[in-house]
Amino acid sequence: MNELAQSSGFSGHNVEGGFDVDRVRQDFPILGRQVHGKPLVYFDSGASAQKPRAVIDAMTEVLEAQYTNVHRGAHYLSQTLTDRYEGVREKIAAFLNAPSENEIVITRNTTEAINLVAATYGRKFLNKGDGVLISDMEHHANIVPWQLLRDEIGIELKVAPIDDRGVLDMDAYAALLDGNTKLVAMTHCSNVLGTMLPGKEIVRLAHERGIPVLLDGSQAVVHSAVDVQDLNADFYVFTGHKLYGPTAIGVLYGKADLLAQMPPYQGGGDMIATVTYEKTTYQEPPYRFEAGTPPIVEAIGLGAAIDYVSAIGMDAIAAHEKALLAYATERLTAMPDIRLFGSAPEKAAILSFVQDGIHPFDTAATLDRAGVAVRVGQHCAEPLMARLGVDGTVRASLAMYNTSGEIDTMITALERARSLFG
Amino acid sequence: MTIAPEKLAQYDEYVEALDLLDEESRFEYIIDIGKRADKTPFPAECMDDAHLMHGCMSKVWIVHDPNGDSHIFRGQSDAIIVKGLVSMMTGSFSGLTSEELAEVTLDHVRGLNLGALTMQRQVGMMAMLKHMQKLSQRSDRTAETLRAAD
Numbered sequence: 001m002n003e004l005a006q007s008s009g010f011s012g013h014n015v016e017g018g019f020d021v022d023r024v025r026q027d028f029p030i031l032g033r034q035v036h037g038k039p040l041v042y043f044d045s046g047a048s049a050q051k052p053r054a055v056i057d058a059m060t061e062v063l064e065a066q067y068t069n070v071h072r073g074a075h076y077l078s079q080t081l082t083d084r085y086e087g088v089r090e091k092i093a094a095f096l097n098a099p100s101e102n103e104i105v106i107t108r109n110t111t112e113a114i115n116l117v118a119a120t121y122g123r124k125f126l127n128k129g130d131g132v133l134i135s136d137m138e139h140h141a142n143i144v145p146w147q148l149l150r151d152e153i154g155i156e157l158k159v160a161p162i163d164d165r166g167v168l169d170m171d172a173y174a175a176l177l178d179g180n181t182k183l184v185a186m187t188h189c190s191n192v193l194g195t196m197l198p199g200k201e202i203v204r205l206a207h208e209r210g211i212p213v214l215l216d217g218s219q220a221v222v223h224s225a226v227d228v229q230d231l232n233a234d235f236y237v238f239t240g241h242k243l244y245g246p247t248a249i250g251v252l253y254g255k256a257d258l259l260a261q262m263p264p265y266q267g268g269g270d271m272i273a274t275v276t277y278e279k280t281t282y283q284e285p286p287y288r289f290e291a292g293t294p295p296i297v298e299a300i301g302l303g304a305a306i307d308y309v310s311a312i313g314m315d316a317i318a319a320h321e322k323a324l325l326a327y328a329t330e331r332l333t334a335m336p337d338i339r340l341f342g343s344a345p346e347k348a349a350i351l352s353f354v355q356d357g358i359h360p361f362d363t364a365a366t367l368d369r370a371g372v373a374v375r376v377g378q379h380c381a382e383p384l385m386a387r388l389g390v391d392g393t394v395r396a397s398l399a400m401y402n403t404s405g406e407i408d409t410m411i412t413a414l415e416r417a418r419s420l421f422g
Numbered sequence: 423m424t425i426a427p428e429k430l431a432q433y434d435e436y437v438e439a440l441d442l443l444d445e446e447s448r449f450e451y452i453i454d455i456g457k458r459a460d461k462t463p464f465p466a467e468c469m470d471d472a473h474l475m476h477g478c479m480s481k482v483w484i485v486h487d488p489n490g491d492s493h494i495f496r497g498q499s500d501a502i503i504v505k506g507l508v509s510m511m512t513g514s515f516s517g518l519t520s521e522e523l524a525e526v527t528l529d530h531v532r533g534l535n536l537g538a539l540t541m542q543r544q545v546g547m548m549a550m551l552k553h554m555q556k557l558s559q560r561s562d563r564t565a566e567t568l569r570a571a572d
Contacts, residue, residue: 036445036446359480359500359501359502359504360479360501361479361480361501361503361504362453362501362502362503364479365449365503369446369449376479377479391481391500392479420450420453421453421502
């Protein structure tokens with residue numbers, strides 16, 4: 001076992017190249033509990049993933065034995081915890097294969113990371129009439145910040161269409177890059193359909209026209225290895241809590257030359273170099289964008305989560321989830337009353353569906369009775385729901401700790417819903 | 423003021439029936455109420471934005487008819503479980519005056535003992551109650567204005 005594996009709380013689930021889901025499950029304490037007298041089947045990881053013991057222990061350890069503020073104390077605790085906190089920045093950079101930890105800005109979540117780019121890069125570099133191009137399958141977090149900017153400075157929000165499988169129309173995308181488009185902000189993986197977008201090609205086509213690209217990796221980093229240098233994305237954002245880490249911590253990766261040109265996001269402590277009443281100067285990135293005491297304990301938790309998934313290996317996780325997706329798709333497709341949305345060739349383990357003649361809420365409530373946790377509704381993607389022509393869907397979002405047996409449990413519960421509501 | 427016990431007969435019936443059931447049977451009981459509600463057609467023209475309560479997971483429409491000093495409600499939803507729940511609410515608290523309706527509280531809703539079964543927060547049973555209270559008060563004010571105009 002390598003050093004990383006030993007320090008991550010990971011005990012060798014893929015020692016011989018295999019992936020032992022039973023051993024992975026033992027690392028997640030919550031998976032041992034019951035709901036309504038049934039074993040919990042957690043298919044809502046796309047909303048927020050469960051936490052392995054390694055994350056829980058790391059956060060507890062900080063709170064019990066190491067806690068203080070970072071970046072300011074001239075005492076032992078502050079110096080050691082600052083080192084540990086800044087070490088997380090290095091882990092995040094390595095996880096994304098970013099060239100430098102100075103390109104990693106700690107935020108509260110993806111939403112804040114996108115708002116940060118809109119408020120700083122957007123206000124400085126975009127002008128009235130400039131276009132920001134998104135796709136037709138964005139989370140509200142990658143729609144509303146641009147609408148706020150539209151209302152403030154008069155940018156145009158442009159939407160690249162998708163086909164009925166949930167695949168981005170690349171010809172239409174390329175055509176929309178022409179004209180006034182000055183920024184592309186697009187999801188790397190749809191939270192509703194599971195579509196993995198061709199990030200590298202999206203960036204290449206935009207860069208040919210000198211247009212920078214932000215990719216929303218909230219779902220993508222969970223399901224596959226991400227390399228921001230290979231993608232060549234200018235900004236890449238994700239959130240910690242979907243990656244088996246805690247809430248209230250997110251990440252903005254930005255290319256150094258862009259971050260250097262961007263003004264501060266919020267003002268306060270930690271982000272300044274000097275302050276007088278007459279003039280304040282700001283820190284260099286990434287600290288310029290991190291006003292106030294940061295989410296210290298959460299950062300340590302995210303670091304532990306990154307260690308954990310890295311020790312198992314993103315490729316091993318992706319392979320396990322791919323097999324689960326294939327099995328779930330086969331079982332759902334075999335049910336005559338299920339309408340499955342999203343059939344992109346490149347797809348993460350996210351399944352959105354409705355049962356004919358049954359409201360998604362009724363389906364989800366029946367699944368809940370069987371201990372199966374899913375999300376129901378519009379998934380913070382109302383425009384996509386309109387595109388699909390539905391009021392809402394049931395979404396089963398799978399993770400590394402799920403099993404084919406759990407998919408069988410869901411199918412049995414769907415059959416019960418048919419008999420109850422059909 | 424207190425609500426006259428006979429005015430809550432339907433509510434009491436629900437409380438007693440649910441009390442006898444285990445959680446799984448309660449789930450099916452609510453579905454039954456939802457299905458039975460379909461046998462009393464809800465006016466299609468009332469399934470509009472004016473009667474819609476906004477919720478994320480399912481739609482709920484409530485129609486209100488004043489009857490003298492008291493208020494009659496009917497509810498509808500596109501989800502059967504929610505239709506069952508809104509039927510329980512409108513059935514339980516129809517026939518009350520607006521003053522009596524104002525006396526209905528979260529404790530009454532909790533008294534149905536539906537607990538986690540109904541995902542109460544998402545379904546918004548309290549929101550349904552508040553909506554019914556608002557409709558009754560608005561109706562009283564309108565009646566008052568009309569009487570004054572006479």
